[in-house]
Amino acid sequence: MAKLTLYGVELSPYVRKVRLALAFKGLDYQQIAVFPFMEDKPVEFVEHSPLGKIPLFASDDNFITDSDVIIAYLERAYPQPALLPTDDIAAARALWFAEYASSKMVEVIGGHLFAEVILAKQFFNREPIQTDIDKAITTEIPEICTYLENQLSSDYLVGDSFTLADLCVGAMFLMMHHCQQRCDASKWPKVAAYIERVHGSKLFTDLQAEEKELFVKYGMTA
Amino acid sequence: MAKLTLYGVELSPYVRKVRLALAFKGLDYQQIAVFPFMEDKPVEFVEHSPLGKIPLFASDDNFITDSDVIIAYLERAYPQPALLPTDDIAAARALWFAEYASSKMVEVIGGHLFAEVILAKQFFNREPIQTDIDKAITTEIPEICTYLENQLSSDYLVGDSFTLADLCVGAMFLMMHHCQQRCDASKWPKVAAYIERVHGSKLFTDLQAEEKELFVKYGMTA
Numbered sequence: 001m002a003k004l005t006l007y008g009v010e011l012s013p014y015v016r017k018v019r020l021a022l023a024f025k026g027l028d029y030q031q032i033a034v035f036p037f038m039e040d041k042p043v044e045f046v047e048h049s050p051l052g053k054i055p056l057f058a059s060d061d062n063f064i065t066d067s068d069v070i071i072a073y074l075e076r077a078y079p080q081p082a083l084l085p086t087d088d089i090a091a092a093r094a095l096w097f098a099e100y101a102s103s104k105m106v107e108v109i110g111g112h113l114f115a116e117v118i119l120a121k122q123f124f125n126r127e128p129i130q131t132d133i134d135k136a137i138t139t140e141i142p143e144i145c146t147y148l149e150n151q152l153s154s155d156y157l158v159g160d161s162f163t164l165a166d167l168c169v170g171a172m173f174l175m176m177h178h179c180q181q182r183c184d185a186s187k188w189p190k191v192a193a194y195i196e197r198v199h200g201s202k203l204f205t206d207l208q209a210e211e212k213e214l215f216v217k218y219g220m221t222a
Numbered sequence: 223m224a225k226l227t228l229y230g231v232e233l234s235p236y237v238r239k240v241r242l243a244l245a246f247k248g249l250d251y252q253q254i255a256v257f258p259f260m261e262d263k264p265v266e267f268v269e270h271s272p273l274g275k276i277p278l279f280a281s282d283d284n285f286i287t288d289s290d291v292i293i294a295y296l297e298r299a300y301p302q303p304a305l306l307p308t309d310d311i312a313a314a315r316a317l318w319f320a321e322y323a324s325s326k327m328v329e330v331i332g333g334h335l336f337a338e339v340i341l342a343k344q345f346f347n348r349e350p351i352q353t354d355i356d357k358a359i360t361t362e363i364p365e366i367c368t369y370l371e372n373q374l375s376s377d378y379l380v381g382d383s384f385t386l387a388d389l390c391v392g393a394m395f396l397m398m399h400h401c402q403q404r405c406d407a408s409k410w411p412k413v414a415a416y417i418e419r420v421h422g423s424k425l426f427t428d429l430q431a432e433e434k435e436l437f438v439k440y441g442m443t444a
Contacts, residue, residue: 050322050369066321068317073318088299095294
């Protein structure tokens with residue numbers, strides 16, 4: 001069994017996604033806290049993360065960076081349990097939702113909400129940009145919920161079981177909940193029920209318990 | 223055999239990448255020209271490209287968007303010839319260079335160089351931002367060349383044969399050549415020889431011939 005190491009901090013949506021994938025696959029790993037802007041980063045991080053981004057991952061001394069690449073590696077090297085459906089079109093659909101989470105949802109929920117509501121004052125020592133927060137709540141998150149409401153035709157986003165799509169989209173809604181924002185069940189009933197279903201799985205209840213401790217550790221509040 | 227359709231225009235680095243992947247796999251497809259900002263987009267494009275981005279791809283009536291997702295689909299559905307190495311770590315390395323091309327190289331060569339040198343005047347009807355062009359030429363492209371010079375230890379970026387890494391990175395250098403910029407062989411000899419090698423392959427000479435016609439068709443000059 002290779003020695004697995006994850007460099008990054010849990011607050012990052014990209015690190016969270018990889019942690020969920022590692023937990024889903026039942027893999028043990030060591031985590032080394034690296035903030036993107038900290039000085040004195042571990043030397044192996046500087047050497048193997050050419051864009052200075054988190055997460056960086058190592059399997060023994062093979063380094064892999066970029067969350068999507070790390071997850072693709074994990075899916076190949078540790079195929080069971082599978083994060084992608086067997087069917088090629090369904091797999092592409094799951095990869096699309098992962099991409100949607102990493103682009104649109106990170107931009108809105110990570111950038112306009114979490115970064116402003118939580119990180120601005122407590123980590124960046126500046127006033128939050130209220131127009132970004134307002135835009136996220138009144139326009140952008142409703143657009144996301146409407147899109148997903150139209151995509152949901154079963155209990156999960158792709159096929160009838162949990163896939164990478166649910167891992168990535170579910171992780172984004174977890175970050176939204178950290179900011180005390182919820183999907184309105186009267187407007188988006190399928191999405192609201194879906195979030196409850198995904199967040200009720202052991203994968204997510206375990207993560208939520210860990211993140212609660214982190215919020216206490218870092219003295220974070222929404 | 224499924225009917226394959228690609229929506230997008232060749233000038234986009236993301237569309238170019240998918241066209242190269244389709245050519246590499248020897249797949250026939252229909253291309254439908256869609257500019258991201260054109261009005262009257264095909265109705266199926268509006269319906270199936272939720273972020274309005276090109277390319278969109280269809281296999282019969284199964285729509286897939288995002289260039290990385292499309293390529294992942296092609297690699298699964300049409301595994302031979304393979305774009306990814308068999309070895310998991312080598313495959314991750316190839317996916318990393320694809321990501322590096324799509325992020326850093328698109329930002330610099332697509333955004334700071336091609337968009338300003340070629341698109342600004344001829345398509346956006348505005349003056350180019352000279353500081354972006356200067357920054358690309360004096361700082362950012364040298365950084366990219368230096369990074370790649372240190373990564374090249376054989377004729378190709380990963381292992382001893384052509385992979386997705388070379389397809390994606392090679393496509394970016396093609397876009398740089400459209401802007402009359404070249405990698406300086408006296409400073410980055412391995413990269414310069416590598417570009418010549420990759421661009422000399424039939425995959426790239428065919429594409430270059432097609433793009434030459436496009437430049438004439440659109441009346442484009444650098």
